Amino acid sequence: MAVPVIDVQDLRTYLVTRWGTVKAVDGVSFSVAEGETLGLVGESGSGKSMTCLSLIRLTPRPASRIVSGRIRLDGDELTSKSEAEMQKIRGRKIAMILQDPMSSLNPVYSVGMQVREPVSLYHGLRGKSLTARAAALLAAVRIPAPETRLRAFPFQMSGGMRQRVVGAMAIAAPPRLLIADEPTTSLDLTIQAQYLGLLEELQHQHRLAMIFITHNLGIVSKICDRVAVMYAGRIVEMGPVRQIFKTPAHPYTRALLDSIPRLGARRERLTAIDGQPPDLARLPGGCAFAPRCPKVMDRCRVEAPPAFPVAPGQTSACWLDAPA
Amino acid sequence: MSAPAATAPLLEAADLTKHFTVRRGALGWSTGIVRAVDSVSFRIAAGTTLGLVGESGCGKTTTSKLVLGLEQPTAGAIRFEGVEVGGLDRSGRRHYRKSVQAVFQDPYASLDPRMRVGSIIAEPLVINERAGADARRHRVLELLDLVSLPGRAGELFPHEFSGGQRQRIAIARALALSPRLVVLDEPVSALDVSIRAQILNLLRDLQRRLGVAYLFIAHDLAAVAHMSHTIAVMYLGQIVEWGDADAVALRPTHPYTQALFAAALPIDVDDAPEAPTLTGEVPSPLAPPGGCRFHPRCPHAMPRCATEPPAPREADGRLVACHLYE
Numbered sequence: 001m002a003v004p005v006i007d008v009q010d011l012r013t014y015l016v017t018r019w020g021t022v023k024a025v026d027g028v029s030f031s032v033a034e035g036e037t038l039g040l041v042g043e044s045g046s047g048k049s050m051t052c053l054s055l056i057r058l059t060p061r062p063a064s065r066i067v068s069g070r071i072r073l074d075g076d077e078l079t080s081k082s083e084a085e086m087q088k089i090r091g092r093k094i095a096m097i098l099q100d101p102m103s104s105l106n107p108v109y110s111v112g113m114q115v116r117e118p119v120s121l122y123h124g125l126r127g128k129s130l131t132a133r134a135a136a137l138l139a140a141v142r143i144p145a146p147e148t149r150l151r152a153f154p155f156q157m158s159g160g161m162r163q164r165v166v167g168a169m170a171i172a173a174p175p176r177l178l179i180a181d182e183p184t185t186s187l188d189l190t191i192q193a194q195y196l197g198l199l200e201e202l203q204h205q206h207r208l209a210m211i212f213i214t215h216n217l218g219i220v221s222k223i224c225d226r227v228a229v230m231y232a233g234r235i236v237e238m239g240p241v242r243q244i245f246k247t248p249a250h251p252y253t254r255a256l257l258d259s260i261p262r263l264g265a266r267r268e269r270l271t272a273i274d275g276q277p278p279d280l281a282r283l284p285g286g287c288a289f290a291p292r293c294p295k296v297m298d299r300c301r302v303e304a305p306p307a308f309p310v311a312p313g314q315t316s317a318c319w320l321d322a323p324a
Numbered sequence: 325m326s327a328p329a330a331t332a333p334l335l336e337a338a339d340l341t342k343h344f345t346v347r348r349g350a351l352g353w354s355t356g357i358v359r360a361v362d363s364v365s366f367r368i369a370a371g372t373t374l375g376l377v378g379e380s381g382c383g384k385t386t387t388s389k390l391v392l393g394l395e396q397p398t399a400g401a402i403r404f405e406g407v408e409v410g411g412l413d414r415s416g417r418r419h420y421r422k423s424v425q426a427v428f429q430d431p432y433a434s435l436d437p438r439m440r441v442g443s444i445i446a447e448p449l450v451i452n453e454r455a456g457a458d459a460r461r462h463r464v465l466e467l468l469d470l471v472s473l474p475g476r477a478g479e480l481f482p483h484e485f486s487g488g489q490r491q492r493i494a495i496a497r498a499l500a501l502s503p504r505l506v507v508l509d510e511p512v513s514a515l516d517v518s519i520r521a522q523i524l525n526l527l528r529d530l531q532r533r534l535g536v537a538y539l540f541i542a543h544d545l546a547a548v549a550h551m552s553h554t555i556a557v558m559y560l561g562q563i564v565e566w567g568d569a570d571a572v573a574l575r576p577t578h579p580y581t582q583a584l585f586a587a588a589l590p591i592d593v594d595d596a597p598e599a600p601t602l603t604g605e606v607p608s609p610l611a612p613p614g615g616c617r618f619h620p621r622c623p624h625a626m627p628r629c630a631t632e633p634p635a636p637r638e639a640d641g642r643l644v645a646c647h648l649y650e
Contacts, residue, residue, distance in 0.1 A: 158605055160605060161605075188379035189379060190602040193586075193602070194603070215517050216589070217591045218591055221589065221591050222589045245592065255518070256518060259518060259521035260517070261521075263590060264574055269528070270525055272521035276486045277516050277519070
């Protein structure tokens, strides 16, 4: 396997709050290769977004701190970089698309000004060539009449169109790694399908490594190669998408897949996961899923399980999968 | 009021229409009409669930507001227990409002943070039934038990509960007056994935025990298919397909329904239906296209689709508004 674009080892990002230290990211390791998409799934508060924000060092400050771990981008260690050096990595090497395009776009500047900004920054273009490149970017994200659209303001565009503009800005460099944090959650279903197709196309064209954060498992099976399931700041299971969805190993992954209504599988009752999502400031010792786990053992409440290999490329952090 | 025949629907909407006038500028001149809901007809049988699906702006929410009596229809009528709601007298309207309740999407917004849970659940009883304090307390405990919350929950405030528990409180409040129909407007969208199944199961159990009917609005098509007996698909203010839930979800006939359900990505890759991704966006309801409103995006559009609006017709055990099935 070639050198991964992004390689994260034992990342820990903690938040210091009035209620105690919250281990938002607690020992996360993964890597993504060129042209590969890793899906990051889990409930709100499971640490998906905090993991990704840690990569570009944009976690909330001063509350949060990357306590330990390595983050390597094309073999280059990011955790030891200065703030000025990180500035040159954000957007240029690692770009991000967020859920709500209106929070990424400035409502009082035209789309053209906002798309030209990264282009002039990364490529040093000015004047007509700058505008031409900006228009070409809008064309690349399938915005009709790009020259005219450069003069439009975000409020004059639909949600899907705005998210395309954000996509155009994200690939302005183009980056090595694209992080998409629930980019289609605010879009309608048929528009979501269009946008996912576009993302796949852009990724293919630029050989981007992509991290796709979502809680929609259907999207994962559509566009991701591998998936990492997060629970309470840890990756509980990781591996190839089809393999994990067909033969999940970790009890949480299994419960999650069972609890989701599916078209065509008419069931009287869904298999619900008991209990509530964990309170991160008051995590139980041992495995965080233990209080809700149907297969909990004594050991689970004392000792947190490491990731065990269960199949080629598939790991599960569960004592049930510990080699005998 | 005479008892309706056993086969009569609990609620029937007949050519229900709601137009909003758009006013702009200092003089407030009318600059257009939004046909939010345009001649929509459906029926909900007692104790069953009608799922209403469609993309934002298709008129789902306006339809639910019309059913709840929060908007008055421009034309058309709603009949409840066989009686037209528009022509009801005071006591009739009171009966209707008690019989039709709602649960909304965001349980963080729908519960007053300064009221105790017991008072929240008892509020409809105070307003509508003038029950004594003892009777109210008894009923609140009964309702809390119904939604599997402990009795002491009544003493607490909403902020002491998680999202899933709050939605249980909202459901208990909706059931306080023993309604015959509950409008569920995206009841699980704001909840964590692992909690959604708990609430969907609870809603199904309550339907079985109490015989309450649901108007279930959601954008999660698999959840709608799981919950509903019949499904109506809306596009730009009109119902394009309406029929048995399994038939609509698994064998959609209208090109829009086909595209919509194809866009609802299944978890098993092998189950993915082959249907083309729709091009273009939903047109503005201010200026819907002539003829069939879906024709500019339809992969099967014919010349007559641009001029002639298709009437809903019976096809394959359901109603479809499409020239392909005439």
